Amino acid sequence: MNYPDIPILNQRFGAPGRIAFRTGEAGLPIISLVNAYGTCELSLYGGQVLSYRPTGHVPVLFTSKAAVYEPGKPIRGGIPICWPWFGPSSDKAQPLHGFARLMQWGLQATEYSSDVTEVRLALSDSELTRHFWPYAFDLTLRVWLDQRLNLALTTVNRDKRPFTLTQAFHPYFRVRQITDTTVRGLDQALYTDLLTGQTGVQQGALNIRSETDRVYLPTSPECVLQDTGIGRAIAVAFTGTRRLVVWNPWIDKAHAMPDFGDDEYQRMLCIEPANTAEDAVMLEPGARHTLSVALQASLT
Ligand code: TA6
Numbered sequence: 001m002n003y004p005d006i007p008i009l010n011q012r013f014g015a016p017g018r019i020a021f022r023t024g025e026a027g028l029p030i031i032s033l034v035n036a037y038g039t040c041e042l043s044l045y046g047g048q049v050l051s052y053r054p055t056g057h058v059p060v061l062f063t064s065k066a067a068v069y070e071p072g073k074p075i076r077g078g079i080p081i082c083w084p085w086f087g088p089s090s091d092k093a094q095p096l097h098g099f100a101r102l103m104q105w106g107l108q109a110t111e112y113s114s115d116v117t118e119v120r121l122a123l124s125d126s127e128l129t130r131h132f133w134p135y136a137f138d139l140t141l142r143v144w145l146d147q148r149l150n151l152a153l154t155t156v157n158r159d160k161r162p163f164t165l166t167q168a169f170h171p172y173f174r175v176r177q178i179t180d181t182t183v184r185g186l187d188q189a190l191y192t193d194l195l196t197g198q199t200g201v202q203q204g205a206l207n208i209r210s211e212t213d214r215v216y217l218p219t220s221p222e223c224v225l226q227d228t229g230i231g232r233a234i235a236v237a238f239t240g241t242r243r244l245v246v247w248n249p250w251i252d253k254a255h256a257m258p259d260f261g262d263d264e265y266q267r268m269l270c271i272e273p274a275n276t277a278e279d280a281v282m283l284e285p286g287a288r289h290t291l292s293v294a295l296q297a298s299l300t
Contacts, residue, residue, distance in 0.1 A: 066258065081167075107121060137158055177266055
């Protein structure tokens, strides 16, 4: 894969001390956003936030030490973009969670002010994307850093036919120890356990003590990851969907994933605003939809 020229990107889109481009793992072009509130790095490959560190905090996101950075493979960690389908495709030959995280995204714009540093990436249909999904589209990812880390994924149907998409932000949150971690704000939320197919109602805070893969219907569009190990809370607020997936692979699945350390299940938890099949988005030609998520860390 031929990557854009880093010096040219810095010349055209960089801003000293605020926005910079560098060559990362395996030659991937990396964008860093900086301001008084923190730092964030994204990969143009996959349009994927790889790290986020608010000022005065330890990193908020987890990336596996065994992650691979190879074209055509997903990067295990940060905030993968699952689009235009979430989960496995009906066609088993298709990649899990769609193809957007396997594509080289284009740089649309960068901006900054005293309080905000922003980058906008774009992905449109191409011969390659049409190999996976036969529709014309424009996809824009807007990432801006202020007191929070904010992401907004906007899909525009550029086709002559309607299409239906499922999608998600799939953030891997870093935790000190999964057994010292709870998710608050899901109390009384209906959920479907994807491991058993059973449904239930969340009673109080969610503790993770085994493999967990649940789709929640929260009563409000936010939840809080409470990490008593670090002494921190991460508020997760979202729009554009009513569903939230919570996932931890636990021991067996961790052993089964080659790009994930056997014990790394102890140091991560995924909380994913998702348009799952129950909340799929049907777009008429010319219509658009935005899925957004905002992360805010606070010491506790
Ligand atoms: O997080 C929900 C989920 O669909 C899980 O069922 C598991 O398959 C996970 O995503 C895999 O995510 P990955 O980043 O490995 O593609």
